[in-house]
Amino acid sequence: MSSLGRLMLRERRVGRSVLSSSSLTFSRKQYSPSVSSLSLMMDSVRLFSSDSRNNKDTAAPLVAKRSSPSILKAYSELSKARLSALVVATTAAGFVAAGGPHFCPATLAACCTGTALCSSSAAALNQIFESHLDAKMKRTQQRPLVQGTLTQTQASVAATAWGLAGTGILAYTTDPVTTLLGASNIVLYAGVYTYMKQHSVYNTWVGAVVGAIPPVMGWSAATGGQVWDPEAILLGATLYLWQMPHFFALSYMHRLDYARGGFQMVPVLEENGDRTSQLITRYTWYLSTIPVLTTVLDVTNSMFLYEGVALNTYALYVAYKFQYERSNANARKVFLTSLWYLPCLLMLLLLHSKTWDDVDEEKVENPLRGYIASSIHAARDAGRQLCLHETAINKTEDGEKACPVKLGKKTSNEIAEQAKTTIVLEQESSRA
Numbered sequence: 001m002s003s004l005g006r007l008m009l010r011e012r013r014v015g016r017s018v019l020s021s022s023s024l025t026f027s028r029k030q031y032s033p034s035v036s037s038l039s040l041m042m043d044s045v046r047l048f049s050s051d052s053r054n055n056k057d058t059a060a061p062l063v064a065k066r067s068s069p070s071i072l073k074a075y076s077e078l079s080k081a082r083l084s085a086l087v088v089a090t091t092a093a094g095f096v097a098a099g100g101p102h103f104c105p106a107t108l109a110a111c112c113t114g115t116a117l118c119s120s121s122a123a124a125l126n127q128i129f130e131s132h133l134d135a136k137m138k139r140t141q142q143r144p145l146v147q148g149t150l151t152q153t154q155a156s157v158a159a160t161a162w163g164l165a166g167t168g169i170l171a172y173t174t175d176p177v178t179t180l181l182g183a184s185n186i187v188l189y190a191g192v193y194t195y196m197k198q199h200s201v202y203n204t205w206v207g208a209v210v211g212a213i214p215p216v217m218g219w220s221a222a223t224g225g226q227v228w229d230p231e232a233i234l235l236g237a238t239l240y241l242w243q244m245p246h247f248f249a250l251s252y253m254h255r256l257d258y259a260r261g262g263f264q265m266v267p268v269l270e271e272n273g274d275r276t277s278q279l280i281t282r283y284t285w286y287l288s289t290i291p292v293l294t295t296v297l298d299v300t301n302s303m304f305l306y307e308g309v310a311l312n313t314y315a316l317y318v319a320y321k322f323q324y325e326r327s328n329a330n331a332r333k334v335f336l337t338s339l340w341y342l343p344c345l346l347m348l349l350l351l352h353s354k355t356w357d358d359v360d361e362e363k364v365e366n367p368l369r370g371y372i373a374s375s376i377h378a379a380r381d382a383g384r385q386l387c388l389h390e391t392a393i394n395k396t397e398d399g400e401k402a403c404p405v406k407l408g409k410k411t412s413n414e415i416a417e418q419a420k421t422t423i424v425l426e427q428e429s430s431r432a
């Protein structure tokens with residue numbers, strides 16, 4: 001009831017009490033206002049002013065709701081712009097990792113653009129299919145379809161346009177394998193992964209495949225579809241393994257929210273987080289083998305192995321800390337560690353990749369390709385100045401200092417060659 005209505009009701013009650021009184025004389029004493037009537041007036045004023053303040057307080061949110069965000073921001077949220085930016089970054093890393101002989105700036109730009117559009121299409125379709133579930137979760141209630149900033153029709157048109165444009169750009173500028181990977185990722189994310197989130201706990205493993213494909217797309221676009229190269233497989237494996245501790249930590253922090261949405265995540269289906277902590281630790285160990293494999297397979301030089309040990313030591317530390325004390329704070333440490341771990345690991349992989357070893361920046365006609373090559377070589381030289389084993393007293397025949405690890409490999413090769421020569425000479429002498 002409004003303040004005006006309450007005031008009228010109270011006045012009626014006062015009027016009845018006055019009319020029912022036994023004396024209606026108009027002496028000065030009786031006509032003077034009583035304390036009760038004064039208090040009634042003051043109460044009425046307070047009620048009216050209080051109601052006015054309440055009306056002002058409630059009016060502000062209504063105005064705020066009407067002031068919807070810009071349409072550009074709404075489409076940016078529909079495309080999950082930050083996630084798509086990560087996808088583009090890993091795609092570019094895969095392309096650059098292919099090295100100098102395959103580097104073409106125009107193809108790189110087209111590949112990144114096509115990948116971004118495919119990623120945006122998949123993200124929009126995911127929100128279209130899950131808008132009713134997003135409305136139940138606090139972390140997704142501000143999405144444009146939930147807020148009504150965009151309609152289902154607008155989102156569907158955008159998703160279709162982005163998907164067709166992305167696959168079209170990839171088909172026109174790259175190769176069939178890269179195009180197929182881009183189109184498949186839309187189906188895998190918006191179709192298979194989105195469906196499995198409500199029906200199977202293994203949706204996380206399927207989602208990790210989606211995240212592992214972009215760097216392989218970059219490598220494929222640079223090399224003309226050679227996705228079975230060891231470098232391409234290792235890049236995909238790196239992204240696949242990295243996503244496990246990253247997402248398990250995230251889903252543990254938001255397990256109550258995922259439960260509201262009805263999503264079948266590992267932390268949602270257990271009470272104490274045992275399974276989640278074991279998976280985080282296990283996949284962190286798996287991820288720590290990447291620098292070892294790249295060195296053994298001669299994809300990177302040995303320095304990547306040593307620097308990878310430093311990164312993985314800390315990653316394992318926070319993983320075990322969460323395993324021993326399962327809390328949102330420790331899960332957040334795992335999650336935050338994963339955010340800086342991935343760019344550091346990819347930059348070190350590119351820095352120590354052997355695909356750029358034979359590129360002479362002075363003879364390269366393409367300016368961007370020459371700049372990348374010179375930057376990589378300059379970073380390596382700067383690293384040698386800070387490296388302890390590079391400054392050891394080991395010199396080559398030219399008198400320059402060299403890495404003892406490389407010298408050890410060289411010495412081993414020389415010994416092997418000498419042994420082969422000795423065996424051949426002995427065989428020849430025995431025949432003679």
